[in-house]
Amino acid sequence: MSELRKDPVMGRWVIISERRSQRPDQFADAFPTVCPLKQPDCPFCAGNEERVPPPIAEILSPEGWSCRALPAASPILRQESRFEEHRLGMFHIAAGVGAHEIIVEGGRHGRSLADLPLQQVADVVLLWERRLTELGKDDRFKHLMLFKNHGPTAGEGTYRHPHSQIIALPVTPARVKDKLDGAKEYFSQTGRCVFCAILERESREKERILWENDHCVVLTPYASRFPFELWIVPKTHRADFPGTPEPVLRGLAEALKRTLARLSRLLHDPPYNFILHSAPLRRPREGFPDYWDTLDRDYHWHLELIPRLTRVAGFEWGTGFYINPVSPEGATRALQETADG
Amino acid sequence: MSELRKDPVMGRWVIISERRSQRPDQFADAFPTVCPLKQPDCPFCAGNEERVPPPIAEILSPEGWSCRALPAASPILRQESRFEEHRLGMFHIAAGVGAHEIIVEGGRHGRSLADLPLQQVADVVLLWERRLTELGKDDRFKHLMLFKNHGPTAGEGTYRHPHSQIIALPVTPARVKDKLDGAKEYFSQTGRCVFCAILERESREKERILWENDHCVVLTPYASRFPFELWIVPKTHRADFPGTPEPVLRGLAEALKRTLARLSRLLHDPPYNFILHSAPLRRPREGFPDYWDTLDRDYHWHLELIPRLTRVAGFEWGTGFYINPVSPEGATRALQETADG
Structure with a gap:
């Protein structure tokens, strides 16, 4: 059972997860530099479905399945109990309740998200939206994180089969x-969403815009x-990723595929992380009836x-x-000069 | 010339330092996994003093010098001008004024701080205090950072000659x-320094205390x-590291040497970073006459x-x-069972 602990100085929560512990001398091997690419061992490969529990959800394709959500084999947080915070004098402690899912991006090993056909990238994005919408209904969760670790030095882990992860958290x-505070502050001073203001300014200046389609920048x-x-x-203001209209999700898929392809070409398949920043789940806060009042107007999801x-x-x-x-302008120029497909 | 930029969402400053830029395909070699250990090339080795500018300060030993402060060869910030913040519409920009010094920890290559004689570790700590006191007199600086990167994966850089770094910043x-906010909040609620409260509680419980001497825990x-x-x-409450009495500095040196020796033995000379957290330099803030009012009581320096x-x-x-x-209690036990010298 993992534990949540709150730092008494910073107010920041930390997960203590002893199950994932190793003897100190094993740390060097915990994240192998050369990952096994042998397909028969990989639980995410098409044909190895019997090695994993039944999927939580999947999107089908003519060849079988296009992408699927699986429960994490070593979850960081589990859906076991309610979140309860205890005090030990000046320290706070809580049970590590939550959820942890793996989104398997296709059945083929060693292919990155950038290499998948656009339709399959769109399937992955549609599945993200579906899972976040579903998990958002569990009122024990306060925030949903969707992220990807690509490459061993970015924390990808043992199996280099393309996948993203969703973690549902009982705290923000x-x-x-x-x-959120930054966005709210800007809104209270100007009456505008800071992300909309950034998009407007950057579209005028152009020097930090790499690419855009009808839906995304x-x-x-x-x-x-x-x-x-x-x-x-x-491009359209929206706080929550769940509920985003399908054309925008397809626009995100195209932007993501093209961006990753350019990065891969320019920087020789670099390790990377991405994180989807959606608004937190709005749960009533005792004593703060207006807490989420402006969130729909002040926050804007982004990746x-x-x-x-x-x-x-x-x-x-x-x-x-x-x-x-590297300046952002220099990075934009270098990526603009790189072909994307 | 480097630039400081403020993120319009987070309010966080970033240094854009194009001088340190490389072609994308050179990144892989920027931090070599195997560092050159050849002494004749190292500008910090005893006997190679002509390769570097005259020291800013040094502590002498019977053999020559024990440790010395040098100007950084590729400073992140320079002492050129005044800090001036400009606005470009919604964006903030500022000149990268500051200071960057290297503290060379002895003249011998390939010896870590843990391996030095205690007297020499104490000399390093005394020199830190002397340089931070001196830099604190420059009223363009708001905060002084002292830190060490040990090992290539901790960002040590090209020369694996033991050294720490000091960076003076024009912003907090x-x-x-x-x-600071966390400490102030705790003080306003309880009238106590949060670090003193932690020391008191931990001394009672003992399960997370690794070692102590008369001056440090x-x-x-x-x-x-x-x-x-x-x-x-x-052990004694004090917000600022500059001005710390010499016996406490010597106590810190002993604690640091013993701790690093145990870590090195248990984890096979792991890469590490350490950071000295001292209170920021108190500069008057326009419109906030009481801004630093409780800092001397609410903050407590630590490493x-x-x-x-x-x-x-x-x-x-x-x-x-x-x-x-790894739980902190488990880490304490493992380190307690390790010999330190």
Whole structure:
């Protein structure tokens, strides 16, 4: 059973998950640099379906299935009980309730999301939306995280079969709160959504816009923390990813496939992480009846993509102050000059 | 010239430093896994003093010098001008003024801080205090960061000659602000320093205290984000590291040497970062005359040590919510069972 603990200085929650523990001398092998690519061992490959539990959901294709949601084999959080916070003097502790699902992106091993046919990328995005909508109905959850780790140094893990992950959390994470606070602050000062304002400004300037279609814009954020950091933002204002109309989801799929293909070509299939930032689930907050009042107007879902090209060292850990050796404008130009298919 | 940019959503500053830029295909080699250990090339080795500018400060030893502060060869920030913030519509930009120094920890290559004689570790700590006191007099700076990157995967860089770094910043970094806010909040609720309260509680429980001497306590924080994360905290309350009495500095040196020796033995010389968290420099804030009012009572300097054993992936980036596979109590026990010299 994992535990949630709250840092008494920062107010930040941490998961203590001893099940995932190893002897210290095994850490070096925990994330092998060369991952096994042998298909017969992979539980996500088409033909190996008997190695995993039945899927939670799937999208079918003429060849069988296009993509599917599976329960995580070693879940970080489990759907066992209710979230209950206890105090041990100055410390807070809570049971690690939540959910953890794997979205398997096709049955073929060693193919990345960028290499899949557009229809299959769209199937993955449609399945994300379907699972987030479903998990959002469980009122024990406060936030849903969808993310992908690509490549061993980005934390992909043992099986290099393309997949993304969904984690449902019983608390709102610190960085999500920071984003929400920032967006709310901008809204209270200007009456506008900060993401809409960014899109408007960037569309005028153009120097940080990489690509766009009818539904989504791909841009390098003005204050990029990392080289080639990218955001994909829907053009129409919307706080929640769940409920996004299908044409926008297909627009996201196209933007994602093209962006990943360019990154892969320019940077030689770099490791990367992406995170879908959707609004948190609105649960009534005792004593704060107006807590979520402006959220629908002040927040705007988006996908954040971080190639893992630089190392985070003492300075960044100590300050939250990142040193980025490539300007977002330079990254945009380099990616614009790269073919995407 | 580097640039400081403020993220319009998070309010967080980022350094854009194009001088440090590389062609994308060079990133893989930027942090070599096997570092050159050849002494004749190293500008920090005793005997190669002509390769570097004259030291800013040094502590002498019978053999020549014990440790020395040098200007960084590729400074992240420079002491050129005043800090001036400009607005470009919704974006903020500023010149990258600051300072960047290297503290060379002895003249011998390939020896880590843990291997140095105690007297020499104490010299390093005394030099840290002297340089932070001196840099604190420059009223363009708002915060001083002292940190160490040990090992290539912790961002040590080209020369594996033991050294720490000091960076003087013209703004207070986000994570420092978070810590200050947390400490101030606890103080306003209880009238106590949160670090003093932690020391008192942990001394009663003992399960997360690794070691102590007359002046400092070494503990694993209750909500450790990383396996074997450690804090070294002075027993006597004090917000600023500059001005710390020499006996406490010597106590820190002993705690640091013993802790690093145990970590090295248990985890086979792991990569690590440490960061000294001292209070920010108190500059008057226009319109906030009482801004620093309680800081001397609510904040407490400490050193944070993070072995780099796990990878930060999409979930951590997206949430600021860390998954730690080793409990702090388990880490304390494992380190207690390890000899330190």
